[in-house]
Structure formats: C-alpha cells, structure tokens
Amino acid sequence: MFGDLFEEDFSFISNNHCGKGKKSKPRDSEPPAPRDFTNLSGIKNQGGTCYLNSLLQTLLFTPEFREALFSLGPEELGTLDDSSKPDAKVRIIPLQLQRLFAQLLLLDQQAASTTDLTESFGWNSHEEMRQHDVQELNRILFSALETSLVGTSGHDLINRLYHGIVVNQIVCKECKNVSERQEDFLDLTVAVKGIAGLEEALWNMYVEEEYFENENLYRCGACDKLVEASKSAKLRKLPPFLTISLLRFNFDFEKCERYKETSCYTFPIQINLRPFCEQTEMDDSEYMYELFSVIIHKGGCYGGHYHVYIRDVDELGNWQLQEEDRLIEDKLLRETENAEEIENPLAVLKGIFSEEESKQIPVDQLGQRLLEKKGVSWNKKYRKQYGALRKYLQNHPQIFHFSPDENKVGLKEKQKLLFMSDSQRQDLQSRPQKNDVQWKAEKKPTRLRDSSAGHHWFDLNDSKVQPIKEKDIEKQFQGKESAYMLFYRKSQLKRPPEARGNPRYQIPEHLLNEMNAANTELQKKRVECDSANNGIDLHLHLSSCYKFHNGALHPSLTWKESVVDLTIDRRKTLGDLRQSVFQMLESWEGDMILSIAKPLPAGLHLYQILDGDELTLDGVGLADGTDVFVWNGKEVGGTKVMTGPDHEPVVVNVLRLAEYNEGGKGQHFTESQHVFSCSTKLGDLHRALAPSGGIILKNSAGPDKEAKNWEVFREEDMKETVKSVGLTDGCSVLILDSHDQSFVNVSSGNLTAFTYDISWLQVKNFCRTEDEEKPVKITATIETVMSDIKRKAIRELQLEEELANDSCLRPVSRNGKLLSPVPEDYTVKEAELKMGSLLGLCHGKAPTSTQLFLYFIVGSDQNASPEMEIVVEETASVKECLNLMLEKSGLSGDNWHLRRIDWCYEAGEALSQENATLKELNVCRGDTLVITEGKLPPKGFLKIPIWWFKSSSHRKHGENAEDKVNGLTYKMEALQVSSAGDSPEYIHTDMDLCYAGSIEIAGEASLEDLKMQYVLIWHLLLCHVQWF
C-alpha cells in the first residue's frame, strides 16, 4: 500500500540552485504589518499555495521536527550567502526551510513569504505553483528534504519522526505457519466512504481478519497445499508522528467522475492505537496519540482552499477568548450539537445501543426506548425522511446486527468497541488497561487536561491566524469544509519546560542574529513610516512677501514664490514648529506670530493666532496642508490687517444693466467683482456701488438672473452687514440707477420685469441743434410708456425738467429723418419701436392719441416747397385741416384743395369730401398731404398717373424724363403694367421707365377713352415735345 512512497519522481525538484542567488526585491514603501494579538505569523498566499502553507505550519508546530532541522548547522548545510559560489556545497532546501521557520517564529510580521523556499524547490512559474494535493505535497516535501540531507546528520530526520511499519500476516489454519510481509509508511491513508470515523476505519484495516475458505483457499508454503487461512494486517511500528490522510476524494465509476465525500467522519482528540497494533508487552502509554493538526479542505474535488487547525504545543501564541464570549459560544454550540445529533437518526440510535446493558433490543421496543431516552418519536421525527424504523435498521447492515429471527437488533461488534465503556473494553481485550481513555467518538471527547497549557488551538489560514476552541474541530467532521489530513503526536513526547513560550528555543545563533537584525530594520522602517504617516505639510506664508490691498493679503510675487513648505510631525508641539520656522528663516526680528491663514477668493485671510507652545500640532488642529502666516501680528507692509471670521473679505459680483449690446449678444449686464469685508454695513456698500437714489438687489435664488430671483435691499437693511444679509463669495448684486427703478415693485421688493426683457432706447437731444450731442441710453421694456422714457431722457441729458411739458420723442429714421412723434401714452410696443432704435427729443408737444401728426407740402415739387408738419385733431374736417395748413404755410385764398400723396410722392387722390373728418377718410399719423392749387376736380374725375416704358433704342431721347424719376424707380418692383394692350409683363427696376404725367379722366370713362388719352401723350413724346 505504501510501497511506492519513496519511489516518486522528484526530478523536478531541483537541488541545484547555484547561480540564482538572492533576489533583490524592490523595497515596499510600507513595511509589512506586524503580528496581531495572537503573536503568531501567518504565511502569505503566493497564489494557490494555501496547501503548502497549511503543511509548513504543521511542520513548524511539530517542535521535534523544527528542532531537528535547526540542529543542522552551516558546517553541514553550508550557508545561503555561499549559494552563488560555484564550488560551495549548499543545501538550499533545508536552509530555506530553516530561515522560513525562524521568520515564522521570530520575525515581527503578520505573514511570511515562501517565495525563497518555493524557488529552492525549483518552482518558479505559476504553473508549478498551482495547487498540488496536500497529501502529495507532504510526500514530495519529505522526499525532497531527505534527498537534500543525504550525507548529513539529518539524513534520517524524516524516518525518525514519521516512519512506521505495517505488517501483513497470513496464518495457516493447519500448520499455524505465519507468512509476513512488512510495509513502510510515512502516512496512513484511510477510507471515508461508508465509514463513521477514524476508529472504524482502523478497525477495518487492522483488526478485521479476512478468511481464505471454501473455494478461495490459501496455498501454504509450509504445508505446500491449499489450506484455510486468515489474513490480517497490524501496525508493527508506530512513528512519533502519525499522519493520516482521509480518502475524501473518490471516483464514481457509474458517473465516471471524481467526487468529494462529505459524510460525517469523526476522529478523536486522543486515540489509543493499541487495538490496531501487534501485541507487545509495552506500556499502554506507548500507544497513546494526541491530535495536534487538522488540515482542512474547503470546496469541491476540482478546487478549493486549505487551512489548518493547529495545537500550539509550546504555547508560542497568545490565545485568548473573552470568558463571557466563550460561555455564550459554548452554550450555543451545545444547543446546536444536541439539535444536530437529534437530526441524525444513526447517531441517536447508536447512542441508545451504547447505553444498553443487554446486547440486543427487541425491534418493537426500540421505538419506545427512543422516546424515553431522547424524547423523540421515530414516526413523528424521522419516518417521513428515513422510512420505517425496521427498514432503516436493515438498510445499515454494517452497523446493526439482527438476531436470526430478526426480532432483536444490536450493534455490530466493531461498532460496539467504539462505544463501550472502559470495563467492557477490558473484558474484551483480556489485557490490563492502565488508562481511562474513552472511545466514544459520538460523545464529547473527555477533557483529560484541565490545565490549558500547550493545548490551545489556532486556525492558520494563510496570512490570518485566529484562536479557536478545541471544540471547533468537530465542525470539520463533515461537509464541504471538512478535515482532510490528521496529524497525531505520541502522547509520551514531552516538551522541555524551557521551550514553553520561547520561540527562540533551539534556533541556531546565526538565525537568531539574522532575525534580530531584520526586526531592528523592520522596527526602524515602521518608525519612519509612522513618522511619515504623522508628517503634515504646512504652507508657510511670510509676511515680507505679501501686501495687503483690496481687502485681503496678496503675494507680491507669485503664490509659489511666497510659500515655503514645511513637513513636520503632527505630534510635535507648537514650540517645535516655531523653532523650525526660526531655523528656516535666517533672520527674524521682533515677535513672530503664527496665524492660521486661508486662501479665499478675495486673497489670503488670517484667522486665529497659534498660541500655546506646549500644545501639539495635532492638538491645536493643524491638519495636513494648513496655511500658516508668519508675521508680527499687527501689520503687513504698513497696513493694519484685520483678522478673524468677522473680517473675512467677500467677493461680490456686481451687475449693472449694460448699455445696448455692450455685453455682447443677449448680455444685458456688465459684471465686475468688488471685495468687501463681511462686516461692512450695507449702507456703506450702497454708497460705494450705487449712485444716489439707486438701489441694490440681491440675487437670492440662484445663478440665473431672472427677475423673480432679485430682491431689493430696503432702507432698513442698510444697517445690516454683508454677512448678516447672506452675501457670500460669488453672490451677485444688481445695481439699478434711479431711473431704472420702474422695474421694481417696491412694495413686494421684486423686479417687475424679467431682466432679459429689459432693453434700451437711445434718445438724442434735437432741441438744441448747435452741436452734435451724443445719445443717451434709456432702459425700457416693451411695456414702458413713452412719457417715462422722455422723463428719464431729460434727466439723463441733464435738461431742465420743464422741457417735459413742451417736448416729444420722435423716431429717427435710418437716414436721419425725424419721423412722426410718438404719443406719450403709447408703450414702446404700441409705438412699434425697435429696441435700441434712436429717438429724437424734440420741441413741441407730442400728439395725443386722438390727434394726428401730418406732414404736408405745397404743390408737388418738394424742392420748391419744404415739407412742413402739423398736429391736428383726427376729428377735424378736411376743410379745417386745409385752413390750418394754409395758415402755417402762409398762404391764403380758397383756390386750394388737399390731395394725398401717392406712392410716387406725387399729389394723388384728392380729398374731395371737404366736410368729412380726417378719421373718416382714413388719414393716418405720419401721412403726407399735398396742398394743391386749384379747385377740386369735378366730382367723379380721377387723376391717373401715366408711366411709359422706354426701349433701349430710345434711351437718349428720354434722358430728361428719366431724371424725373430719379430715386423713385425702386418703387417699381413687381409692378405690372399693360402697355398698348399687350399681355402684362414684369417691369424690372434696371429698365428704363419714364413718368409721363397724369391724366384726369372721369370715373365713368371707358378704358377706350383712357387709351386714347395715352396715345395722345405717346405722340407728344415721340415728337420731342416737352410735356411738362
């Protein structure tokens, strides 16, 4: 079974490591974490090496192993320092293992690295690092060690500690000849499937006999014939350390796949191996073993994780569980244990049988016993899941034994052994028993050792080490996470008292020195790191590099040049800081005051003075990155500096209504930043920003500048301060001049218009004509009334207020012409004024809304008669209007009538109804009328203007006529004219077009009559007759 143990191929474990040397690893800036309270070191997981870590910890906590290893000195193993020398004989694996053990015992770090060790195995790649099976590794490791210790005093180290012998015997029934075969082992592999625990497995292997009988007979060498014989195996030699591997991984031949056996498999803390050994006269204590390590596999058969429970035999670790916690945990555990036991009918039944004096119980009484002893009814508790009781017993023939008539049932012999009491066992074994070890695996293991010395358990899980209770081991009896390898040590092995709690015990001098040095280095690094972690950077601002202006301190140079960084331990005192600053500044005269400074939007501002040199920097709240101002505590550059939160400078964003388009497209504000101390009275701020009569509004809602967000500061607010009214850095205030205040509803304190509707009109003074005056901009919305604009304009133009009574606003056309005055009660919208357009402030009253402003000329020759203006009631009759105009133009007599001006600026349709009102005749504001000489044409006559189209061949003949229409041809666009009865065509403005005069003709005249008239004119023109 174990015959091939030493025949493994270890060729991949290279023993030649010369030339590799020590790898120089980059130093981590952070030193490794120290050990935690257990004071035991874990081992880093290098990537799938948890199995290796579990095994290494087991070996470390086998003091006899590690001491044997440590006993091999440099004279036998060489030294790692020589490993690069070509001729040196250096045994790398034991040396690396020694060093790793020394680190695990002494180096103050949370977890050690196995890189050097695995390199000594020749494992360099991740591939080689990949999870091996821990049982496999155990053998590989032992073999590698043996190989590398050949020729040293340690050559039999593994054998001494782990080697055992099994003997297989066949006894001939006839001649009693015994045939033997010995097998060596370093570990025992025991079956799990269908077996309740370790003792049962050992019983099957080393107590049960196999018989050769009937057809299957044994050929005895002595008798030289086929005989009946018995075959058995026994443990002949027990090693000091017994390693047991559980066969949890099996192969399911039906499903053709590996699987992990997760069934319950118990194992005792202490075990007496005598029943499994050859009979000797040795003392029973020679057979007692104690569990000291359990390697646990968590996961399935294709992967998972290993960790190990280890008993700290030498009491190296600090094992402490709070007594209270322990009591509570114990109680909980007991309860769950009971519950678990009750859940498992096999355990319950076994328990009943073990307590029975008689060997067998009638099957029909078993149910009653169950109820009596355990308080459960089979039918209620288990029947649904496990079936009838009898059936259940029959289904477990390896445990239960029926009487021949099948009426009684009992435990099978080997099961009984596991449960029997001491006296029973003594009877059975007919051998004096000197100890009182119990075998009841189902029951709690008896605590033989009330003194807890050397019997504390830890869970070593890679880097993590945690104390556990012995009882926790029972959690690993079954399940996905369960015990996989067991390590027992002979109970007789005693530890010397000087080894207790002494991790330095038996470690060779050179390793002690190396670890001491490494710990010193670690300590130093931790101090450095600690100091670095406690170091804070302070930004020192020197007053000599600063000037105070605009409410705050500003560096004379750049920020960078004015700041000196100082790194200091936060645990130092203010006095230390002051000393450091003194040392940095070569000369400093007078008091040195250190003030906390803070860069604000307005500049650097000073806060409290750092006072109390005995206080620590941490204590006064100096954090990393704090700004500290170094000064004399009074002034900077001759200016007194106010400090503290009450004098914080605040940058206020000041908005004013921009002049038209000043702020770019859609920007109605100009913005500027002003700095005020937060203690500034609002009244002072008002005086500084707003003109007399102006008002200040605060944007109370948000960044958008809509009217609803603006709030007026009222008179009573003026005693408040910038801080108390909530003006902080970046707040906006809007300054409105007095004339802008029509947008403010003072009662509600809000703007009445959305500020984006606010625009401007330009007003220019036309009352004085001597010098060119600049227009002023007057804010307005489309709802602003013209009289308001006029009043504001008069104020802005600094004209006399009385002018308002005798002036009006008149739009100025693009070519500078004053257009019809706008009625004063019109809004900008009603007046159809475009924002930004220019208005002229002119003498004369503006027409009321019932008045008409009219232009008029005398005759149709503009040059002869300048255009004149008149304001007349719209209810005036034509006659009255004519008389007013005649009066204004200094004409008299009644040989005049009024005509409208037509589209070519000629006298057009006559206003023939002299008594009709202007309103009735739809005469509109801004119309031009022509005073025409002569009586009105008879009623019913029309005056029709005649144009003629001149072909290019006639161009030179029509030059005079063409001059006549100079400047008016643009009005001809898209005009249709039917010439000489031809089909209509478009007249283009670049064609020659002549005004030929007008024809007066009766309204009733036929088209034929009109044509006759045209023809007449046509001939006149052809004959070069000047028609005019």
Ligand SMILES: [Zn+2]
């Ligand atoms: Zn024989």
